[in-house]
Amino acid sequence: MSYATPLEARIAKKVTKAITDYNLIEDGDRIMVGLSGGKDSWALMQVLDVLQKRAPIRFSMIAVTVDSGYRGYRHDLISRTCEGRGWEYRIQHTGIGETIEDILEASETPCSLCARLRRGVLYRIAKEVGATKIALGHHMDDFVETLLLNLFFQGALKAMPARLVSDNGEHVVIRPLVYTSEADARDYAKASQLPIIGCCCPVCGDLSLQRQRIKRLIAELEVEHPEVKNSMLRALTNVAGRHLLDKRLNPLPELREAALAGGAVPLPLRRGR
Numbered sequence: 001m002s003y004a005t006p007l008e009a010r011i012a013k014k015v016t017k018a019i020t021d022y023n024l025i026e027d028g029d030r031i032m033v034g035l036s037g038g039k040d041s042w043a044l045m046q047v048l049d050v051l052q053k054r055a056p057i058r059f060s061m062i063a064v065t066v067d068s069g070y071r072g073y074r075h076d077l078i079s080r081t082c083e084g085r086g087w088e089y090r091i092q093h094t095g096i097g098e099t100i101e102d103i104l105e106a107s108e109t110p111c112s113l114c115a116r117l118r119r120g121v122l123y124r125i126a127k128e129v130g131a132t133k134i135a136l137g138h139h140m141d142d143f144v145e146t147l148l149l150n151l152f153f154q155g156a157l158k159a160m161p162a163r164l165v166s167d168n169g170e171h172v173v174i175r176p177l178v179y180t181s182e183a184d185a186r187d188y189a190k191a192s193q194l195p196i197i198g199c200c201c202p203v204c205g206d207l208s209l210q211r212q213r214i215k216r217l218i219a220e221l222e223v224e225h226p227e228v229k230n231s232m233l234r235a236l237t238n239v240a241g242r243h244l245l246d247k248r249l250n251p252l253p254e255l256r257e258a259a260l261a262g263g264a265v266p267l268p269l270r271r272g273r
Helices: 006-020 039-054 075-084 096-103 108-130 140-154 182-191 209-224 227-233 253-261
Strands: 032-035 060-067 089-093 134-135 161-165 172-174
Touching: 006 039, 006 182, 032 039, 032 108, 039 182, 060 075, 060 096, 075 089, 096 253, 108 134, 134 140, 140 209, 140 227, 172 182, 209 227
Parallel strands: 032 060, 032 134, 060 089, 134 172
Antiparallel strands: 161 172
8 A cells, every 4th residue: 555645655654653763552552633623633643544554553543622612613624524534533522711711820821721621631531432542743843842942931951752651640642743844744734635723712823922933943043954953853862961950860979979878868958939
C-alpha cells in the first residue's frame, strides 16, 4: 500500500519515528485522539488512520471532541466528517466557556485554565471509552515555542514530553507529531480535504501575544539558519545537566557528602511569599 502523496509519506515517516523513539503506541492500544477540529488534530487523526492500516501492530482509535460551549463552534461538521470517513468519534458538550470567569485565578489566563479543564474532561472520557493512550496534536513548532516561552517568560528550562504519564499514573498522553512541522500539518490537513474549524473562543488570539512574538523570532532566525527549529528540538534530547545551575542536578558538595553518608540533608532556605 503506497501513500497518497509525498507529503503524506514524509509525515507518516516522521510519526513512525516518533512512535518508535518514544514507544508511543503499543500492540492492543486504544488511542483516544483529542480532535478539536483545528489543522493539527485533523492531521494527527488522518495520519494515524493511515498508519493503522499499515502498522505491524494492532490498535484502535476514537476521536473525542470537547465542545467548550462557545457559540458558532461547528461540532456538527466534525461529526459529519468523522462519520463520512468511518472514524469512531464522540462529541462531549460542556459549559467550560461559561464557568471560566467564575473560577479564574489571578495567576491564570483563560487559555491556561481552559486547557486544564479540557484536559480533565479528556481524562474522564478516556476511562469511559477504555483508552490506553490520549493522543494530542502538538507539533514540532509547539515544542520549540514552549521551550522559548518558558525560558524567556517563566524562568524555567522545559518544554513538553512526547510521552507523559499523568500525576496519578492513570493516563498516558502522547504527541506523535513531535517531529512534524506546523506547516506540514497545515498542508496535510488541507490536502486531505479536512475542514479547519476555529474554537470560537472570544479571547482566542488576544492572549497569545507572547507566543506570536516567539513565532516571529523563530521565523526571523530561520531566514539565516533554516535548521534552527530542528536544532532546538535536538537540544531537548541532548541536555547537559552538569552545565546548568539547577542544584537538584548538581548538588552542592556538602549536600552530596551528606547524601552519600546517609545523613540528614539540609533543606535550602525558601523565600517567603
